[in-house]
Amino acid sequence: MRRSIGGSHRFVPRLILWVLAVIGLVIQAGPVSAQQSRPDDEITKLADDVYLYRHQFHQAIFITTSHGVIVTDPISPEAATWLKGEIKKLTDQPVRYVIYSHHHNDHITGGSVFADQARFVGHAAAREKILQAADPTTPVPELTFTDRMSINLGGKQIELIHVGKNHSDNSLVVLLPQHKLLFAVDFIPVDTVAYRALPDAFPDEWIESLKRVERLDFEVLVPGHGKVGRKEHVGLFRRYMEDLRAAVQEQLQKGATVEEAKKNVRLPKYEQWQRYAEWLPENVEGMYRYLSQSRQ
Ligand SMILES: [Zn+2]
Incomplete structure (x- = not known):
């Protein structure tokens, strides 16, 4: 009996402390979660010379080689400007190719920041839509294909494959056979x-x-949004x-x-x-x- 009364007396201040602790956590939650939330722009190394870059909810890959860099979707003018600066920190090599996954402008605007050094690549049907859209920040792809195209640069092999219509009529996948990695956007x-x-x-x-x-x-599937699979x-x-x-x-x-x-x-x-x-x-x-x- 005494024990249980004593126990409940000790329990009350503990409960108060616990409530105060919870209130403290709730009050802190705003700034703490803001500090811990992920940054808008981020680069993650996926394999030797293969990187994932993310801007807010969109992401793409780039590959560095001894003879230049291959970039996929530039995402937006802000993202591409940031990316160009980050690539300069990694390599002296210029961006030689920019590959568009498909024509949707939430993935491919901003490539103009690479226009002084890169060639733009996309599916032939994407070229038509990019021409119509006439966005000055989205260079029209000059290298196009309908089924399959290979790029060999600095010992790296990159296969671009149109696997058929899906989320658009001009989606391509980027296959890196040496890394068994596939980049596929939105489908x-x-x-x-x-x-x-x-x-x-x-x-x-x-x-x-x-x-x-x-x-x-x-083996590895990199999508244009969300976690790598x-x-x-x-x-x-x-x-x-x-x-x-x-x-x-x-x-x-x-x-x-x-x-x-x-x-x-x-x-x-x-x-x-x-x-x-x-x-x-x-x-x-x-x-x-x-x-x-x-x-x-
Ligand atoms: Zn899309």
């Missing part, structure tokens, strides 16, 4: 659902293009697209409207993925629109 999100209502996309060809990527020889993430995302397609097809067969389909389709296998709650209904809407058009 193979890692543990993340697809972007919104699949704008610009070709869903059936997208699934086929993922199967082609699954046949390439690589492994080859198995390609198959996981392909199954997501197949499951999404099948679920929406079923809704169409039942005569559901797009609003009903957005409410009804749940893919619990993927609920741990990024953006699931936010973008799954939009993915459903995009797939619904595509399947109902292709039925006509």
